[in-house]
Amino acid sequence: MKKWYVVNTYSGHENKVRTTMQRRIETLGLGRLFGEIKIPTEQVIEIKNGKKEPKTQRQFPGYILVNADMNDENAWHLIRQTQGVTQIVGSGEKPTPLSRGEVKKLLSDGVEPETEDAREKVKTTVDYDIGETVRVIGGPLSDFTGSISDINLDQSRVKVLVSIFGRETPVELSFGQVAKL
Numbered sequence: 006m007k008k009w010y011v012v013n014t015y016s017g018h019e020n021k022v023r024t025t026m027q028r029r030i031e032t033l034g035l036g037r038l039f040g041e042i043k044i045p046t047e048q049v050i051e052i053k054n055g056k057k058e059p060k061t062q063r064q065f066p067g068y069i070l071v072n073a074d075m076n077d078e079n080a081w082h083l084i085r086q087t088q089g090v091t092q093i094v095g096s097g098e099k100p101t102p103l104s105r106g107e108v109k110k111l112l113s114d115g116v117e118p119e120t121e122d123a124r125e126k127v128k129t130t131v132d133y134d135i136g137e138t139v140r141v142i143g144g145p146l147s148d149f150t151g152s153i154s155d156i157n158l159d160q161s162r163v164k165v166l167v168s169i170f171g172r173e174t175p176v177e178l179s180f181g182q183v184a185k186l
Contacts, residue, residue, distance in 0.1 A: 007040050007074045008102035011094040012084060016067035019044045021067055022089040027084055038071030045111045052131045052180045068094075070111060072149040075100055131156065131163075133181055141163060142152065143182035151176070 014022045025044045030039050045064040050057050073080045073086070084093055095101035103111070132152055133139065141149045146167060154175060155164035161180050166173045 006076070007038075007072050009070050010073060010075065010084075010100050010102055011107045012069050012071050013091045013094060014067055014069060014089050015091065019035070019063060019067070019069050019091045022087060023185065025089065026071070026084065026087045029087060033079075033083065035079055035083060038074045038077050038083075041070075043070045043112060045070060052133075057181065064111070070103070070108070108186070131158070133180075133183070133185070134162060138186050139163075139183040140186055141167065141176075141178065141182060142184045144178065146176060146178075153183075 012022075023044060026042055030036055045068070046061050047064045049060050049062055051060050052058075071084060073084065075081055081093070084090060093098060095102040133156060135153050137153050138150060139153060140145055141151070147168075149167045151165040151173075153163050153165035154166050157163070158170055163180065163183060164175050164177050165183060167176050168174075
């Protein structure tokens with residue numbers, strides 16, 4: 006019976022390992038022992054220069070999911086001997102299969118497409134650093150410049166110290182209201 010297993014690979018080589026493993030399965034005629042080979046991904050919104058760019062990235066760099074029948078020794082050997090594979094995750098010599106809930110969560114990007122909260126579960130990444138000088142591009146303080154004093158990823162906001170009348174004043178702005186200089 007096929008179950009899902011986590012396979013550790015060299016980080017950055019996930020696609021190469023998947024392709025090599027699929028070729029070896031075909032060459033050795035072991036397709037009956039294997040199902041899908043997946044790389045868990047997630048949707049993120051990257052903010053660069055004040056613009057939101059949707060992007061897909063690996064959820065767990067260095068890991069792939071393999072659907073296989075590990076009761077057959079040939080499947081275990083094929084996975085272990087694939088170039089780029091470091092180990093099959095499990096206790097000791099015996100690989101541990103994932104539960105149905107874990108598989109569902111990993112393969113659905115962690116977001117159920119029909120829920121209204123799906124939009125909020127998308128991760129946000131920014132290319133700003135604390136102390137970096139930025140220009141305000143939106144709101145009443147447009148065209149002011151200041152330095153970032155705090156970054157709040159959860160609320161998608163930054164705190165910028167803007168000089169108003171010769172005094173540094175902290176202003177909280179959304180990621181879309183600032184741009185790098």
